[in-house]
Amino acid sequence: MAISKVREAALPSLLAASGLIAAACGSSGSSGSSATTNAPSGVSIGFFGALTGPNAQLGINIDDGVKLAVQQYDGKAGLKVSLVNLDSQGDPSQAPQLAQKAISDKLVALVGPAFSGESLVADPILEQGQIVSVTPSATNPALATKGWKFWHRIVGNDNAQGPAGAEFIVKKLGDTKVAVIDDQSAYGQGIANIVRQTIPTLGGQVVTSQSVDPNAPDYSSTVNAIQSSGATAVYYGGYYDAAGRLLKQLRDAGYQGAFISDDGSLDPKLISTAGTAESTNTYATCACGDVSGTPAGAAFVKAYQSAFNTAPGTYSAEGYDAANVILAAIKAGNTTSTAINSYINSHSYSGITKTITFTSTGDIQGGGIYVYQTSGTGFKSLGLVSKLVG
Amino acid sequence: MHNFVSQIWPSIVDGTTTGAIYALMALGYTLVYGVLRLINFAHSEVFMVGTFASLFTLHALHINYAPGGIEAIGVFAAITIAAMAASGLVAVGVEYVAYRPLRKRNSSSLANLISAIGMSFFLQEVFALRYGRDLIPFPRILLKNVLFHIGNAEVRSDMVLVVGSALVMMFILDRFVNGTRLGRGIRAVAQDASTAVLMGVNIDRVITLTFLLGGIMAGVAAMLYGTFYEVTQYNIGFVIGIKGFTAAVLGGIGNIRGALVGGFALGLVETFGGAIFTAQWIDVVAFSVLVLVLLFRPTGILGESLQRARA
Incomplete structure (x- = not known):
C-alpha cells in the first residue's frame, strides 16, 4: 500500500516536470520569433521536426537547409523573415501541442513535419489553423489522401517509386518482358505490386511474379x-541484403x-x-536527389559546408528547397498564409533538387523520383525518372 | 506453369545442391538425437561459427581472388580444416557448457531445450556485436564455370564441389560410425545408454565425440555454404538450422543415412515446390510434404535406425 501511494504521488509531479521541460524547450526555440512577430515588416516561418531524440540527425539536416535558405533570403529582401524551431523529437505525441504553438505563434508557413507519423497528427491541426506546410521528407502516401488544402510535399511518396521504376524499365531501358519479385514486406511488396500494375499500362508484360522469403539463403x-520466363529485366521490391x-x-x-530495385536497395552493401x-546493369530508384551535379546544387553544397562545417546530409537539399518555395511566395509580396498557399499552388519553383510544381493534392508533380545506377562500388545518379523518359 | 517443363532439370540440379548442405546439417541433429534423445538447437550457431572461421581464414591468407592449381587445393584445405575445427570446438563447447551440467543433475529435457536456445542467442549476439548485423561478403574463391549440362541445366563447378564434398563427408561418417571401435561406442550408447556404461563404454567421451562429429559436418556445410552463396551473417544459421532439422526428421531422426535422404528430398521438394507454385509457396509445400510423410511413416522415410543398428 505504501509503495502504491508513493507511486501515485510521484506520477503527477513527474508529469508536471515533463511539461515544464517541454515548455522550457519550446520557449527557448521561439525566443527569436517573439520579438519579430509583432513587427509590421516581418513574418515568421517554422521548422517542424526532430532536433533532439533518437532520429534527430534527419531533422537537423533539414533544419540546417532551412536556416541556410532563410539566411540567404534575409540578405536580399526588405521584408524580414524569422525562423521558429518546433522540436518534435520525432515523437507523434509531442506533435499536437507543437502544432498549436505554431498557430499561437502566428506562423504563416512551416517546413515539415519531417516524419510521416508526426505529420498524421500535426497536419490536421495545421490545416485547421490555416498554416502552410511543405514537408521535405514525410513520404507516407496516405498524407496526400486527406484533402488537406495547406499541406504540400516536395519529395516523391512511397507509391511514386513503383510507377517511376516501371516507366524507367519499359520506356528508358526498353525492356518489355519484366520479372517482378518482392520480399513480402509491406514496403517491398507494396512497391512491387504497383510495378506489376503499371508495367502492362506502358505496353510491357510481367512474365513472372514471385514473392521470396528475404531470410532464405537460396x-x-x-x-x-526468371530464366525460363525470358525476362530481360528484373524488378525487386525490398531491401539490399x-x-x-x-x-x-x-x-x-x-x-x-537489368536489375532494378527501390530505395531500400540503394545502398553500397547491395554491391x-x-x-x-x-x-x-543494376539500378535503384529513390525520392532522394543528388544535387552536387548542377551549378546551383554545387553552390548550395559549398554554402552549406561553410555555414555548418559539414557536408549536406540526407534531405538537407530538400529542406533548403522547401524553405525556398515558401520564401519565394513571401518575396512575391504574400505575407498571409492564405496568400502564400494560393501562390505556391499556382507557381512552379525551380529548386536545386527539382522543379517544384504541386498537384491538387499537394504532392509534387511527376513523382520526383530519381534513378541511380551502380558505378564501381557505389551508386551514381542518372537524374529524375520523369526527365529520363520524357 | 507453362514454363515448368524448362525448369525441371535446373530444379533437380539446384535442389540436389541445397539438399547436400541440408543433409550435412541434418547429420548434426541426427547424431545428437540418436545418442542423447535431444534436439541441439544451438547447432545452427555451430554452423554460423564455421562460416566465419572459413571467412577469417581467407582474410588471414589474403585470398580475395580465385586461386588455381595447387594453391586452390591448399586454400580449400585450409578453410575446410578451419571451419571443421571451429564448428567442432563450438559444438563440443556447447555440450560442455550447456548440456553436461544439466545432464549430471538429471534435469528435464525442457531444461536442455531452454539451455540450447540460450546458447544459440548467446553465440548469435556475440557475433552480431563483434561483426555487425549486416551481411558480410565472401571473396569469390571458386570461379563458377559451367562444367557440363544435364538436360537443359547448367552444372557449375561450385555445385559439383558442394555435392561431391558432402557425399564424401557422409560416406566417411557412415564408415566411421558403422566400421570403427569409436563408432561402435556411439551406436552402443544410442541403443541403450545404461547397458553401454555397464559394458565399459565411457559415455561422456562418446557424447563429446558425437558433438564433435556433428560439429565437423556443420563445419564442412559452412565452408561449402560460404563458397557457394558467398555471404555470412550473425544469424545465417537460423534458416539453415531449421532446414537441417526438418531434413533430419523427414529422413528419420537418429538415422545417418536418413539424414542424407532427408536432406536431398527436402532440397528437391523446395525447388520443385517453387517451380510449380512460385517462390512464396516453397515453405508451405516443403512442410506439407513433411507432414504427409510423417502421417504415413511417423519415424521418417528410413525410420530411426541408429539405436537399432547391430555392431
Missing part, C-alpha cells in the same frame, strides 16, 4: 523461373539483363553482397 527456384543475394544468384545462373561485376 533463391534458385526464383532464378530458374536479399536484393544483393538474389542478384548474385541471378548472375551466377547466367542472367545478364558488396552481390559483387562488383555482378552489379553492373
Whole structure:
C-alpha cells in the first residue's frame, strides 16, 4: 500500500516536470520569433521536426537547409523573415501541442513535419489553423489522401517509386518482358505490386511474379523461373541484403539483363553482397536527389559546408528547397498564409533538387523520383525518372 | 506453369545442391538425437561459427581472388580444416557448457531445450556485436564455370564441389560410425545408454565425440555454404538450422543415412515446390510434404535406425 501511494504521488509531479521541460524547450526555440512577430515588416516561418531524440540527425539536416535558405533570403529582401524551431523529437505525441504553438505563434508557413507519423497528427491541426506546410521528407502516401488544402510535399511518396521504376524499365531501358519479385514486406511488396500494375499500362508484360522469403539463403527456384520466363529485366521490391543475394544468384545462373530495385536497395552493401561485376546493369530508384551535379546544387553544397562545417546530409537539399518555395511566395509580396498557399499552388519553383510544381493534392508533380545506377562500388545518379523518359 | 517443363532439370540440379548442405546439417541433429534423445538447437550457431572461421581464414591468407592449381587445393584445405575445427570446438563447447551440467543433475529435457536456445542467442549476439548485423561478403574463391549440362541445366563447378564434398563427408561418417571401435561406442550408447556404461563404454567421451562429429559436418556445410552463396551473417544459421532439422526428421531422426535422404528430398521438394507454385509457396509445400510423410511413416522415410543398428 505504501509503495502504491508513493507511486501515485510521484506520477503527477513527474508529469508536471515533463511539461515544464517541454515548455522550457519550446520557449527557448521561439525566443527569436517573439520579438519579430509583432513587427509590421516581418513574418515568421517554422521548422517542424526532430532536433533532439533518437532520429534527430534527419531533422537537423533539414533544419540546417532551412536556416541556410532563410539566411540567404534575409540578405536580399526588405521584408524580414524569422525562423521558429518546433522540436518534435520525432515523437507523434509531442506533435499536437507543437502544432498549436505554431498557430499561437502566428506562423504563416512551416517546413515539415519531417516524419510521416508526426505529420498524421500535426497536419490536421495545421490545416485547421490555416498554416502552410511543405514537408521535405514525410513520404507516407496516405498524407496526400486527406484533402488537406495547406499541406504540400516536395519529395516523391512511397507509391511514386513503383510507377517511376516501371516507366524507367519499359520506356528508358526498353525492356518489355519484366520479372517482378518482392520480399513480402509491406514496403517491398507494396512497391512491387504497383510495378506489376503499371508495367502492362506502358505496353510491357510481367512474365513472372514471385514473392521470396528475404531470410532464405537460396533463391534458385526464383532464378530458374526468371530464366525460363525470358525476362530481360528484373524488378525487386525490398531491401539490399536479399536484393544483393538474389542478384548474385541471378548472375551466377547466367542472367545478364537489368536489375532494378527501390530505395531500400540503394545502398553500397547491395554491391558488396552481390559483387562488383555482378552489379553492373543494376539500378535503384529513390525520392532522394543528388544535387552536387548542377551549378546551383554545387553552390548550395559549398554554402552549406561553410555555414555548418559539414557536408549536406540526407534531405538537407530538400529542406533548403522547401524553405525556398515558401520564401519565394513571401518575396512575391504574400505575407498571409492564405496568400502564400494560393501562390505556391499556382507557381512552379525551380529548386536545386527539382522543379517544384504541386498537384491538387499537394504532392509534387511527376513523382520526383530519381534513378541511380551502380558505378564501381557505389551508386551514381542518372537524374529524375520523369526527365529520363520524357 | 507453362514454363515448368524448362525448369525441371535446373530444379533437380539446384535442389540436389541445397539438399547436400541440408543433409550435412541434418547429420548434426541426427547424431545428437540418436545418442542423447535431444534436439541441439544451438547447432545452427555451430554452423554460423564455421562460416566465419572459413571467412577469417581467407582474410588471414589474403585470398580475395580465385586461386588455381595447387594453391586452390591448399586454400580449400585450409578453410575446410578451419571451419571443421571451429564448428567442432563450438559444438563440443556447447555440450560442455550447456548440456553436461544439466545432464549430471538429471534435469528435464525442457531444461536442455531452454539451455540450447540460450546458447544459440548467446553465440548469435556475440557475433552480431563483434561483426555487425549486416551481411558480410565472401571473396569469390571458386570461379563458377559451367562444367557440363544435364538436360537443359547448367552444372557449375561450385555445385559439383558442394555435392561431391558432402557425399564424401557422409560416406566417411557412415564408415566411421558403422566400421570403427569409436563408432561402435556411439551406436552402443544410442541403443541403450545404461547397458553401454555397464559394458565399459565411457559415455561422456562418446557424447563429446558425437558433438564433435556433428560439429565437423556443420563445419564442412559452412565452408561449402560460404563458397557457394558467398555471404555470412550473425544469424545465417537460423534458416539453415531449421532446414537441417526438418531434413533430419523427414529422413528419420537418429538415422545417418536418413539424414542424407532427408536432406536431398527436402532440397528437391523446395525447388520443385517453387517451380510449380512460385517462390512464396516453397515453405508451405516443403512442410506439407513433411507432414504427409510423417502421417504415413511417423519415424521418417528410413525410420530411426541408429539405436537399432547391430555392431
